[in-house]
Amino acid sequence: MKKAGLFAAIELFNNFSISLQNRLALTYALFISLALAALTITINVFTGLIFTTLVKNNITEKSAEIVRVISDQYNPMLRSFNALTIEAIGMYFVHEGYIVTVENEEGDLVWDARACDMRECMTVINDIAVRMQEHIGANGALRRERYPIQFAGRMAGSIIIETYGPFFYSETESAFLTSINRLLFFAAIMLTIASFAVSIILSRAIARPINKSAEAARRIAQTYSTWAAHNAPGARIIRIDDQYQTKELAELARSINALSAKLEEGERRQKQLTGDIAHELRTPITCLQGDIEAMLDGVYKPDKEHLESCHEEVIRLAGLVRDLNTLTNVEWENITLNKTEFDLASLLRITAEQFKAAALEKNIAIRLDLIESQVIADYDRLKQVFINLLSNAIKYTDTGSITVRIEKAEEPKHVSVWVSDTGIGIPEDDLPHIFERLYRTDKSRSRSTGGAGIGLAIAAAIIAAHGGTITAESAGSGGVGTTFRVVL
Secondary structure: OHHHHHHHHHHHHHHOOOOHHHHHHHHHHHHHHHHHHHHHHHHHHHHHHHHHHHHHHHHHHHHHHHHHHHHOOEEOOOOEEOHHHHHHHHHHHHOOOOEEEEEEOOOOEEEEHHHHHHHHHHHHHHHHHHHHHHHHOOOOEEEEEEEEEEEOOEEEEEEEEEEEEOOOOOHHHHHHHHHHHHHHHHHHHHHHHHHHHHHHHHHHHHHHHHHHHHHHHHHHHHHOOOHHHHOOOOOOOOOOOOOOOOHHHHHHHHHHHHHHHHHHHHHHHHHHHHHHHHHHHHHHHHHHHHHHHHHHOOOOOOOHHHHHHHHHHHHHHHHHHHHHHHHHHHHOOOOOOOEEEEEHHHHHHHHHHHOHHHHHHOOEEEEEEOOOOEEEEEHHHHHHHHHHHHHHHHHOOOOEEEEEEEEEOOOOOOEEEEEEEOOOOOOOOOHHHOOOOOOOOOOOOOHHHOOOOOHHHHHHHHHHHOOOEEEEEEOOOOOOOEEEEEEO
């Protein structure tokens, strides 16, 4: 039964959860309270030590004062003390906690406080004992100190002073010490309350941006997981304040905002991709449908010319599907790279040779600036990349030249391939998106101004599969050409 109860308690503890704000508040409050407790105890201890030293010094000074005052009552001519005056002085100091006895030079008793008023002496000593028990929690005992009285170099008598030891507090000192302890006690309570208030404020200040980030993350998850929220107007515009003085909190908020922006951009691209694929498929399918319906209705004869037109549209469809399949395989790392060692310069010469005829038709010169560069890569895949780059260069260059060159990259064991043309350039706004699937600078997606927009996406995916990078620079629309850089 005990083991079952223990396991149940452990399970309850493991399942116990607390909010970040409450955890921070409790942690701060506990830390500040412990610090205040340690500070209060330290102040109390040091105050007690200093006060005890002061009290001991006061007892020593008071004893010296008693000896001096009583010594003044000695008459050297009569060689005796004024007993009446000593009695008045002695009883005064009894009320302050000093039991005085005076003896003459022969050791005979001159005056004794106990003999004068034993009850008063015992009352004073008992009161002192009670005060000391309250303050230090320990019982003391009377201690005797003998002080000689000398006059003109000879012994005139002695004074015996009994006090509660090792030290004692007077009523004034006891009241003062009690006030100090009460002050410390109330100060500790007030500071503890203040520490809880400060802890709550600090925990809220820290937990608020974290809670906002968590709420934003939940909203993002709900937005992209439910159809209704997913399609609600403005539902995906999720931003939180990232202006915080704490670096980590500001970075967290910026990361959440960046995540939301990325998801929004991905959603936009997904919708655009769906529309672009529909557009790319619509054109050949519409042509096929029109030709087939015309032949069925007898408008056209099913002769070779019209069948070839249908065949061309089928080939276009097959090519688009093939390119999409290639892109999907490369992006999802479903292809196996057949890596071999070969000269990259030789590959570029062979690829450039294939485009010489097309370049001559447009009066474009292809210039090669190559150095021998041995690489380990998939020959056919890399050739596909440079075919795409050279094909685009020729397509968008009306006159001028295309330059292909190899340079040693800044990174060790890397080479850079530059493919530059003097064509129409790429608008600055479109430059960051040219490697996206089905992206085209021509929003009308006219067949006269380009293909489906898959070639550069395939090129980027193949280079990424090789662990390299591909980038593009352009002077902008109407500028002087575009330059692609491939680093392997």
